[in-house]
Structure formats: C-alpha cells, structure tokens
Amino acid sequence: MYVSFETDFMLRGPAISARDARIAAPPRSGFLHLAPGQMLFHQGDSARSIYRVEAGAMRLRRVTETGRQQVIAFGYPGDLIGFPVGGERTCECEALGPARISVISLGIGATDRTCPFLTDAALHEIGKMQEHFMTLSRKSSRQKLASFLNVLLRRAGKADGDGLSVCLPMSRADIADFLGLRTETVSRSFTDLRERGLIALPEAHDVRILDPDGLAALAEADD
Amino acid sequence: MYVSFETDFMLRGPAISARDARIAAPPRSGFLHLAPGQMLFHQGDSARSIYRVEAGAMRLRRVTETGRQQVIAFGYPGDLIGFPVGGERTCECEALGPARISVISLGIGATDRTCPFLTDAALHEIGKMQEHFMTLSRKSSRQKLASFLNVLLRRAGKADGDGLSVCLPMSRADIADFLGLRTETVSRSFTDLRERGLIALPEAHDVRILDPDGLAALAEADD
C-alpha cells in the first residue's frame, strides 16, 4: 500500500493478458495466520516466494546499515508483499494486528508459469511506488496525511451509517515514518483536518471521513 | 538512478542465476541517438519494450492529472528505464544531453526468454526505488543533496587529477524536483557543502568531491 488506487489488479489476481492467455494464477503453497506484532520476514532473509495479504494489515520497514529506519509501505488485503531482490527480502514485515497471509511460491525454473505473474506484479509494484513518490515530495504535512487517508479510504474504507470510515491499525509513529514526518506533526495534521471539517476522530485509530471530496481535493491541491 | 549503489547488476546485464543458467541477454532490436531535450517516450504511451541507457543521461518525470510534476529518476549508462505498467509508460523521459539508448524488445510470449530478464530487472528496480525512499524522507536538504552526489559519484564519478569529480547534466530545478526541494534550497545546500569543505564547484554543473568519506558520512548521518 503506497499511494495507489490501482487495486483492481491486486484484488482480482494476476492479469490475464490478451497476448498470452496461458498465464494462470500462481500456486499457493499455504496460508499463514499471524498474531499482532509477529514478523512475517526480516530484511536479508533469503526468499523464493512472495506473500499476498488476505486479511489484516502489515507494515513493511527498511533499515539502513546506520540504523536509520523507514516505513516503506503498508500491506492491505489484496496487496502482494515481500518481493525478493537478488533472492533476498529487502525489508522487514510485521503484522499490525491479526493477519492471514497466503504464500506464493516462485518455483525454481525460469519458464515456470509464475514468471509472467511475478513480472506483472513487480511492474505494478513499480507503478505504485512511483505514485508514492508523488506523495512524499513537495506536499505539506496535511496534504500528505490527506493523501494517505484518501488511499486508505479506497483500500479499506467502510460504510459507516450514512458516511464512510477508515480504521488505522498502525501507530502515529508508523504513519509519520511512512510520510516522512514526526509523530507530533502527524497528530497536529489530524487535528487540522478535523478542524477543517474533513474528518472526525471518535478514536485515535478510527477515522470518519466527513468530506471525501474535500479530502481528495486537498490531497491533490497545488497550493 | 534513484539512490542505489547496486550498479553491478545493471552494468553487467541480467544476472545469470544459478538456478537457471539458460537465462540469456535479451534481444536488442536497435539503438537510438537522442539530441539534448529530445523525448524518448511520453507518459501513457503504450509499450512493449524497455530501454537501456548506453551513454548520456535521461530524466524521468511523472505528471499527475492535476498537473503536479515530479522527477522520478535519472537514467545513467547501465540503467534500464521505461518499465511499462499495464502495457503503458508511467512517466515521460527526456534526454538531458546527447544520449545513446538501446531498445530491448519484450517480445510477445510469456515463455519468451525475456521474461526472466524483465522480472529480474523489475525486482532490482523495486529495490532501487526503496533506497530512494530512504533519501526522500526524514533527511535535511543538505543530507539529501549529499546522498544525491554520493550516488552520482559512484555511478558517474571520474578521476580528476588526484581527486574525484562529477558532472551534473541536469538543472538545479531538476535536482530540486527529484529531492523534493526548491531550486533555491538546492543552491543553498550546494553552497553549504562547499563551505563545509566537502565539495568544490568550479562550475555549476561540475562538482569536485573534496571529501568523499565526509560526504558519505553526512549522507547517512542520523543527526
């Protein structure tokens, strides 16, 4: 979950491209049930699989040699996570709450039918990451938060009475780390959006979206 | 070119993984010679190929529906650029100076030998983009610039007498856009690095690296 609305691909499974209808869904070698805080994988783990989030939410975080940390993405149902680079996981992944994960084995052969699937998935991942670049740069703190909530709304928004609401399974610190801000700034931005009448915060991890259009407009605004 | 030091992969060509030695270099259907400012492709172009920069430098820029622009990456010799997502280019690409580009056709079949190549390339691209996330977030302007110069030094650094130098084919505005800053801030950061004795600027587009270790230390510092 970066800042992308292209959920169709991930939710429906791999695209069956017209130019090769033989591409099928990849084999799933099993399901995992994770407890809150449980690690799915660590940075540097050798890997021959990727994962699909089936339920719950995951946090992907990358750490540099110097100890600098950065939340790279959040994994929501339908998201593929854990793309191995050079046969290794490039970040660590932790469950934010109870989560169900399906394992997609990448097999061993180059002509394996998983290859086109993996290629397509990796290319879509690139597109989603590019979207996230647009959010990280040149936006104010409240615009970043508005963008973030906007994406979450489309990915995990639920009808709530006559309105919409989003649950935030991650901490303020996680959100701050993801958006390149401090937790205090995130907190202030939440307050800001609330005072502007765009959202309501019945609880810290439960956001009611009062003005979806206004939120989207703020997220994409040029000023 | 994001913020990655993993140049080996790109420079040597596709990795010949031990588990499938049949993976070969992809077919190259031709070379292109671009003039300064010439576009290689536009956002939204349909695509069945990727490109490899052979000489020169390219700028990749993404534009939103609202007109917001963002420099996503720079393409240096050895870099693969133009990964199509859903059969379309997701950004526009312009030559920063005279450039030579090789075209890598992605063929039409799923079992084509280009698939493992493309998969590997896309996965490496993901890793490089993750590195760039580390630079965009939570770094000061001079740390961002130091990181940028540090990468350029490793990608395009040349021995210059008894020292090192880097040529910057892009404008200050491009650098600012890439790092999520303003041109004035980039300019001030250059001055800052110069006054700290880390670099010298004989000309605006010609940087001498006086203290490579100090530059690298600043780029990764926690303070």
Place this chain on the structure above:
DNA sequence: CGCTCGATTGAAGTTATTCAACAAAAGTGG
C-alpha cells in the same frame, strides 16, 4: 551588444521540528 535563462544570495514569512508537559489508552501484577 543586449537579451534571456539558470544559478545564487538576501530577507521575510511559513512550516515542520524539537523539547516538554500532559492526557489517554493499554498492558501488568496484585
């Protein structure tokens, strides 16, 4: 030679961060 564009610098204004205090929620152990 004069023009234009890109780069730099200055000063003021805005925004985010830092440090600190407090409040609220979650976890712990009796």
Place this chain on the structure above:
DNA sequence: CCACTTTTGTTGAATAACTTCAATCGAGCG
C-alpha cells in the same frame, strides 16, 4: 477487578529548517 506502570497520542512554546519573494550575477545566444 483495580491500582500501577508503560506506552501512545495530543497540545504548547520555542527553535530550526525550508520556502517565498525579490534582487543580483553570469553564462550562453541571437
């Protein structure tokens, strides 16, 4: 189940950082 501790979230005030607006400088070009 309640008191206690710890963690997490919010808010305030001061500082630092980046941006904005404006002016200047210099290189490239007609």
